[in-house]
Amino acid sequence: MKSSSPSLLKATFAIVRKDLAAEFRSFELISAMLIFSLLVIIIFNFALELDIKTREAVNAGVLWTTFAFAGTLGLNRSMSVEKDRGCMDGLLLAPVDRSAIYFGKALSNLAFMVIVEAIVLPVYSMLYNVNLFRIDLLAVIILGSIGYTAVGTLLATMSVQTRMREVLLPILLFPIAIPVLLAAVKASGGLLAGSTFAEIMTPFNLLVVYDVIFIAIAFMVFDFVVEE
């Protein structure tokens, strides 16, 4: 039998494949995120019995609040699965670059978030009577989700090692993710208010820059985060 250390890409996709296979069998994580998201948008729908104009103004905020809270739920659960049964040790024992573990988990978390968003968006469109299916808006949502899961995966890896993980993750994540959330809300809000893509270039560019920065930082420090 021959074996050799797999490349970063192969190890990353092995983790993504494993996470998706496990999730599509149990639907524990996606269903929790989805039910939470739907509850949030329904509650906001009743709470914000406002005139049409005010509703339009808060659409982007409600949308990103929903995604951020549901995302936190998913991040916590995704890392808990690894920690609770010691599987994180199993990953760390593999002869692969530890960045592969970060990228694998981050990509899985992103996939779960995007799946939930794909289901939430049509429901939101119906409830709030707003068309969210625009390519530019979808690009903003994807970029915002990338930034959020990039920094969220790193922080979830840290927080899952503590007893207060459910509380600690949002406390750590929300202040650090503010630049991404602000840029995402600003860009989404602009598009929903009828601005052209050229008019939201500043928050859009900021979103791209934050994504790159967060991924780069996470790539550099992940090794230290998982080390004892």
Next chain:
Amino acid sequence: MIEVKKLVKRFGLKSILRGLDFSVQSGEFVALLGPNGAGKTTFLRILATLSRPSLGQVKVAGHYLPQEAAQVRAKLGVVSHMPLLYPDLTAEENLQFYARMYGIEGMDARITEVLGMVGLEHRRKDLIRTFSRGMQQRLAIGRAVIHDPEVMLFDEPYTGLDQDASEMLDDVLRSVAAEGRTVVMTSHDLARAEDLATRFDILSRGVITASATRADLKQTNLLSFYKQSLED
């Protein structure tokens, strides 16, 4: 195969390992015994590259730690009291995942071979969540040997197993050792350790306080040796 010199591990101000010296020859089966809190798990985690030494020199399978951790990991199999398996995947899917992580060629044939070795071929397509604790532990050994490691580390592998499951695990451990692997096992079960190991080291308060081979124990038994070592 394993050489450790003056190993120190501190967590904050607390020293868990205090200048530990330890060595294992190729093919030896060493039982590492000691009371709770002696530092056995911490020591094994350092050998397994999961924890960094604070001071001292550690060499496993010809590579220094922590500098050459990736090379060590490729030659190391680790079994702890947790199976490190995913409950929502089948036995086969779990082994496929680890086979991919170790870059194993001819994955399917190797998985069949490993499942046969741990006696779980008939449960190949079953989810891990349906396995008993004993079956999970046997599959955990399958996971640990999937890449045919030179060195095996077992950290309290009998924890939570009933008599039948423990006896099955004995057989699997014997077959792992019979293949010429170097084995280090921590255990509180002296009878099992005496049955399986070729050497017995006592770890107490962060250092090895006594060591005996099977031949050394001809005049006495392991329990007496263990108690005497802790009293000294």
